[in-house]
Amino acid sequence: MDTLMHGGVQPVRVVLRALSLVALHRGERAPVVAEMVRLSPQAVRNIAARYRATGLDHALYERPRPGAAEVLGTADKQRIIAMVCTDLPTGAARWTVRLIAEQVVKRQLVPHVGRETIRVLLRSHDLKPWREKHVVPR
Incomplete structure (x- = not known):
């Protein structure tokens, strides 16, 4: 002691x-x-x-806490990043976090996802698609 x-x-x-x-x-x-x-x-x-x-x-001392389970698996994250690197949907000027979340559900990449989850995912990959017209230059 x-x-x-x-x-x-x-x-x-x-x-x-x-x-x-x-x-x-x-x-x-x-x-x-x-x-x-x-x-x-x-x-x-x-x-x-x-x-x-x-x-x-x-x-x-406290026992270790398990924490919350990850919302997206590795494959889900890869599919979302790949989608952000493709062409924009018609009528959109640039990818926004809200647009990405809507398109992920619409394209059935995952059943549901929140904007904050998308924001954290993009930040972890150092992507800022709302700053550029296309994420991957042609």
Whole structure:
């Protein structure tokens, strides 16, 4: 515990949990500890329960979270980028994020996709089709 408290930069959540455990070890009650570390009394009790049940590491550190699944697969991304590199639909002066999202669904490349997903995809490939009349020069 001393190496954690004096060992350099740590995430704030870890430090607050460690401070909670130290105060509880000194005999402080959960509401008093909660007031000191600015957590709820229930959160302090949960930290103590995790410590008793599974040990220090599980009380201090969170399990890795899986995160959200990717909306587009690799093949979907490639098809969208290829579409952006082709000719524009009739009547359009340039590709916009909104137009790309509409055309992707219209051409049935993916069932549904949001504009933000398209924007992030284009940014990751350093494409800015709205700045040029055609993305791939002829």
